[in-house]
Amino acid sequence: xxxxxxxxxxxxxxxxxxxxxxxxxxxxxxxxxxxxxxxxxxxxxxxxxxxxxxxxxxxxxxxxxxxxxxxxxxxxxxxxxxxxxxxxxxxxxxxxxxxxxxxxxxxxxxxxxxxxxxxxxxxxxxxxxxxxxxxxxxxxxxxxxxxxxxxxxxxxxxxxxxxxxxxxxxxxxxxxxxxxxxxxxxxxxxxxxxxxxxxxxxxxxxxxxxxxxxxxxxxxxxxxxxxxxxxxxxxxxxxxxxxxxxxxxxxxxxxxxxxxxxxxxxxxxxxxxxxxxxxxxxxxxxxxxxxxxxxxxxxxxxxxxxxxxxxxxxxxxxxxxxxxxxxxxxxxxxxxxxxxxxxxxxxxxxxxxxxx
Amino acid sequence: xxxxxxxxxxxxxxxxxxxxxxxxxxxxxxxxxxxxxxxxxxxxxxxxxxxxxxxxxxxxxxxxxxxxxxxxxxxxxxxxxxxxxxxxxxxxxxxxxxxxxxxxxxxxxxxxxxxxxxxxxxxxxxxxxxxxxxxxxxxxxxxxxxxxxxxxxxxxxxxxxxxxxxxxxxxxxxxxxxxxxxxxxxxxxxxxxxxxxxxxxxxxxxxxxxxxxxxxxxxxxxxxxxxxxxxxxxxxxxxxxxxxxxxxxxxxxxxxxxxxxxxxxxxxxxxxxxxxxxxxxxxxxxxxxxxxxxxxxxxxxxxxxxxxxxxxxxxxxxxxxxxxxxxxxxxxxxxxxxxxxxxxxxxxxxxxxxxx
DNA sequence: CGGGGCCGCGCAATCGATTCCGTGCGGTCG
DNA sequence: CGACCGCACGGAATCGATTGCGCGGCCCCG
Numbered sequence: 001x002x003x004x005x006x007x008x009x010x011x012x013x014x015x016x017x018x019x020x021x022x023x024x025x026x027x028x029x030x031x032x033x034x035x036x037x038x039x040x041x042x043x044x045x046x047x048x049x050x051x052x053x054x055x056x057x058x059x060x061x062x063x064x065x066x067x068x069x070x071x072x073x074x075x076x077x078x079x080x081x082x083x084x085x086x087x088x089x090x091x092x093x094x095x096x097x098x099x100x101x102x103x104x105x106x107x108x109x110x111x112x113x114x115x116x117x118x119x120x121x122x123x124x125x126x127x128x129x130x131x132x133x134x135x136x137x138x139x140x141x142x143x144x145x146x147x148x149x150x151x152x153x154x155x156x157x158x159x160x161x162x163x164x165x166x167x168x169x170x171x172x173x174x175x176x177x178x179x180x181x182x183x184x185x186x187x188x189x190x191x192x193x194x195x196x197x198x199x200x201x202x203x204x205x206x207x208x209x210x211x212x213x214x215x216x217x218x219x220x221x222x223x224x225x226x227x228x229x230x231x232x233x234x235x236x237x238x239x240x241x242x243x244x245x246x247x248x249x250x251x252x253x254x255x256x257x258x259x260x261x262x263x264x265x266x267x268x269x270x271x272x273x274x275x276x277x278x279x280x281x282x283x284x285x286x287x288x289x290x291x292x293x294x295x296x297x298x299x300x301x302x303x304x305x306x307x308x309x310x311x312x313x314x315x316x317x318x319x320x321x322x323x324x325x326x327x328x329x330x331x332x333x334x335x336x337x338x339x340x341x342x343x344x345x346x347x348x349x350x351x352x353x354x355x356x
Numbered sequence: 357x358x359x360x361x362x363x364x365x366x367x368x369x370x371x372x373x374x375x376x377x378x379x380x381x382x383x384x385x386x387x388x389x390x391x392x393x394x395x396x397x398x399x400x401x402x403x404x405x406x407x408x409x410x411x412x413x414x415x416x417x418x419x420x421x422x423x424x425x426x427x428x429x430x431x432x433x434x435x436x437x438x439x440x441x442x443x444x445x446x447x448x449x450x451x452x453x454x455x456x457x458x459x460x461x462x463x464x465x466x467x468x469x470x471x472x473x474x475x476x477x478x479x480x481x482x483x484x485x486x487x488x489x490x491x492x493x494x495x496x497x498x499x500x501x502x503x504x505x506x507x508x509x510x511x512x513x514x515x516x517x518x519x520x521x522x523x524x525x526x527x528x529x530x531x532x533x534x535x536x537x538x539x540x541x542x543x544x545x546x547x548x549x550x551x552x553x554x555x556x557x558x559x560x561x562x563x564x565x566x567x568x569x570x571x572x573x574x575x576x577x578x579x580x581x582x583x584x585x586x587x588x589x590x591x592x593x594x595x596x597x598x599x600x601x602x603x604x605x606x607x608x609x610x611x612x613x614x615x616x617x618x619x620x621x622x623x624x625x626x627x628x629x630x631x632x633x634x635x636x637x638x639x640x641x642x643x644x645x646x647x648x649x650x651x652x653x654x655x656x657x658x659x660x661x662x663x664x665x666x667x668x669x670x671x672x673x674x675x676x677x678x679x680x681x682x683x684x685x686x687x688x689x690x691x692x693x694x695x696x697x698x699x700x701x702x703x704x705x706x707x708x709x710x711x712x
Numbered sequence: 713c714g715g716g717g718c719c720g721c722g723c724a725a726t727c728g729a730t731t732c733c734g735t736g737c738g739g740t741c742g
Numbered sequence: 743c744g745a746c747c748g749c750a751c752g753g754a755a756t757c758g759a760t761t762g763c764g765c766g767g768c769c770c771c772g
Binding site: 091 | 415417418419420422423428437438439441444445447448451460462463464465478479482483484589590591616619620622623626645646648649650651692
């Protein structure tokens with residue numbers, strides 16, 4: 001591997017350093033370093049030094065400072081994928097809040113692969129991040145437990161662990177799942193399928209658990225053949241819905257543990273000649289922006305709030321505090337995809353009976 | 357601001373450094389530094405040093421190395437928003453390719469705000485990134501021109517500039533716009549509206565330009581009142597479509613310069629009592645995954661390819677090469693939202709004129 | 713068998729900022 | 743009036759890795 005050519009010295013004039021300021025003011029570098037940490041008004045020297053710094057456009061070198069202090073004024077965020085709209089929203093909010101507080105954010109994405117998770121966390125640590133925001137925790141807790149041994153402040157966001165022992169900012173997914181069950185039952189549905197999320201996601205498990213609890217409370221059965229994994233993305237949702245339709249052609253409603261899976265399910269329904277929202281009620285989870293355009297009923301979780309609270313908790317922990325956990329309450333947004341109550345008789349089964 | 361308490365030394369044992377290895381092997385740190393750069397097999401010393409390094413789990417400190425070498429083995433990517441699905445896809449691909457080549461990726465998001473753009477680029481530079489991938493260039497070129505003076509290799513991706521003088525990996529947006537025009541005209545539409553993207557985005561401008569050219573070639577007029585800005589997100593698309601419908605109730609088709617704007621337009625159509633795809637043909641741009649679920653006709657751009665080529669070009673430039681530009685060809689994906697040819701008579705206008 | 717050249721090693725300087733330590737000054741209190 | 747306290751400053755070490763320089767050993771060739 002060749003080294004790159006040296007940068008053109010004319011186009012990139014030497015960045016000013018403390019030494020530059022020292023020569024310019026006649027003060028020692030250490031004096032200048034200290035003066036810059038004080039506010040400009042606190043002191044005559046401070047005023048002088050700040051003025052000189054502004055004049056020549058001095059910016060302290062975070063790399064050098066990191067080396068000495070073992071801190072970076074940066075926080076790391078680990079996501080499973082930034083193409084997941086919810087993770088992206090959380091990232092944007094984390095970034096906004098962190099920058100407001102003088103911190104940078106380094107992101108890494110892991111595709112939920114355990115080996116990648118460890119590798120990317122180590123990479124963030126080697127960049128000396130002062131704390132971690134983990135948005136891709138797995139329910140079994142192995143990953144989060146490992147994080148907790150690293151000696152770095154951290155907060156889980158969006159997904160907790162089964163043990164519930166880690167500082168985390170999450171949504172009450174159980175409550176969300178229950179809302180959906182109650183809504184569909186109230187619409188007259190009894191043959192309701194579940195397109196579940198991945199088992200390693202505590203959020204997905206919670207949604208399914210709450211949903212089952214809600215159905216059970218209403219006396220509606222959820223036989224195993226009406227449950228199918230639907231993943232987190234459009235493609236897996238479509239595949240899962242296809243399987244469900246083949247196995248249970250008489251279903252009248254489906255709850256998808258993620259909006260993206262619901263998008264895929266919608267596509268599968270249409271491909272099967274069924275009208276989403278009329279023949280099969282569809283409900284998603286997260287209420288991403290496209291959900292409204294699709295007229296999809298969904299459970300709204302305050303995602304910006306997740307990012308905001310997690311960041312504030314982490315910054316607090318970095319300053320020496322104890323991070324506070326939160327569990328936010330979701331809200332059901334009913335739209336066309338589930339607004340039509342079930343008619344007296346069930347819809348015609350797929351490609352077998354003629355339209356009535 | 358309080359300093360955080362020192363990390364618990366028991367839970368975080370001192371990270372091994374070159375010194376640790378030096379004491380362990382009896383070799384000088386400089387010898388070890390060099391030996392680690394050779395492959396383990398090349399040399400007896402190299403073998404020994406690599407073995408010792410693996411044994412104690414040595415990881416070189418990129419912060420210290422950066423300070424000395426003024427390089428970081430990291431590249432910076434600037435996006436306008438990672439909540440934009442296309443930007444997120446590009447980021448994921450950049451990350452994948454870069455990590456494969458031993459580079460980290462630092463991201464920043466700017467909301468297309470010029471002041472934020474400069475600030476975030478400077479921040480990336482202060483972290484000593486070896487090169488920049490710019491996904492939020494503005495058409496006027498001021499930003500890109502500034503980037504080019506920084507003495508750091510860079511590549512524009514997704515959005516170029518009007519001047520076309522910067523290394524860039526983009527889609528042939530003009531061609532995409534033309535495809536849409538030809539398709540809608542072939543379906544019998546003559547009252548076609550344009551929901552345009554932001555003027556500062558070269559990609560949006562190209563799509564609109566190609567679209568106008570295609571209409572003109574077919575002899576179809578596009579009066580000014582049938583053009584409205586639609587932004588890049590669902591909300592702005594909905595607002596723009598609402599305005600269009602009020603101004604031109606007799607339109608039969610609309611081209612949205614972004615899928616998200618198209619989602620918003622769909623929602624506005626539905627709110628106006630019109631059936632998207634039947635009463636008003638709708639076409640988007642980018643073919644994001646949700647487009648298929650919405651049954652939305654769209655122009656597919658090879659987004660992963662954009663990220664891949666941009667990263668390879670940048671890495672090449674970092675190694676001293678001259679980055680190669682690319683312009684990729686898009687493809688029209690026809691779906692239900694524009695598959696119904698225009699019937700003989702136009703659809704009934706919105707709540708104003710009776711059906712003719 | 714001797715000389716020259718190549719290569720790997722150790723030494724020490726370096727990147728830029730922070731921080732511990734000692735000194736000298738000015739002010740205060742006994 | 744003298745001793746003491748506090749404070750700002752300069753000096754120097756430090757974080758961990760890289761790299762120019764010089765030395766010594768080994769190999770090859772004459």
